[in-house]
Amino acid sequence: MVEIRACQPNDLEDLYRICLETAAGGAPAAYSDPKLVGHVYVAPYALLSPQTVFVAEDPEGVGGYIAGAPDTCYFEALLEAEWWPGLRRVYSDPSDIPRPRRSLDHSMMHRIHHPGHTPNEIVKRYPAHLHINLLAHLRGQGVGRRLMNQWLRTIRKAGSRGAHLAVGAANSRAIRFYRACGFRELYPRARARSDPIWFGITLLNGGGITAGAES
Ligand SMILES: CC(C)(COP(=O)(O)OP(=O)(O)OC[C@H]1O[C@@H](n2cnc3c(N)ncnc32)[C@H](O)[C@@H]1OP(=O)(O)O)[C@@H](O)C(=O)NCCC(=O)NCCS
Secondary structure, three states: OOEEEEOOHHHHHHHHHHHHHHOHHHOHHHOOOOOHHHHHHOHHHHHHOHHHEEEEEEOOEEEEEEEEEOOHHHHHHHHHHHOHHHHHHHOOOHHHOOHHHOOHHHHHHHHHHOOOOOOHHHHHHOOEEEEEEEOHHHOOOOHHHHHHHHHHHHHHHOOOOEEEEEEEOOOHHHHHHHHHOOOEEOOOOOOOOOOEEEEEEEEOOOOOEEEOOOO
16 A cells, blocks of 8 residues: 655655665666755755655655645745755866766766756746656556656646646656656657657636646
8 A cells, every 4th residue: 555645844855865776767776975966856846845745655665756836936036045055065067077077976966056047938937846766666556647647736826826847758658757747748759869848737716627728
């Protein structure tokens, strides 16, 4: 039996572990610092927006999560004020290393020093954003769907009118999952395989969820 529940402060180490294990297409050894990817993709949500983080737990422990923020612009400003400065003191800026020679650790360090910002036209219509990750043993049983439903209900109640996410063009399993959950591709397909694909969903006032209209 898999329980979906709100994230608690003592889940943090599990969130780091799941983030690492599901990063880099399931090759966690590709990172030499095991915390780097979690510093970027999950820990700040658990610490700065815990009301929009949920975990999936079974008798083996916490094995999945959905983490996001109801207002991406506000969250990006919060990261700039309260999250990135501490990490910038610990991790150097790898900008002077030529891109082709950067490791995965370097690319996370680069994000810490030069975080990306979601395009305005996306955050205007789809202000919330999310990341979802399950360990292999929890996939394909409806757990992702349950986490997504819980998260969408929560951000709709928080007043968000839509949500977006970015997914790697090669992650066809996740792309099928997002489509099944009602998300729609916002732009024509990414040009390069390394470009992310943006998805959006519109949340109606008063309860409903509908697929985001394509731009
Ligand atoms: C992507 C992920 C979150 C999906 O969660 P999941 O629990 O495996 O998906 P579910 O079993 O809840 O499936 C929900 C719906 O998506 C569909 N779906 C999920 N995986 C699918 C697949 N590989 N092919 C086709 N449909 C799929 C299901 O058919 C289901 O639709 P239904 O409810 O109408 O039957 C999970 O597989 C995962 O964590 N993968 C690894 C990490 C990752 O890639 N995260 C996303 C990064 S952007």
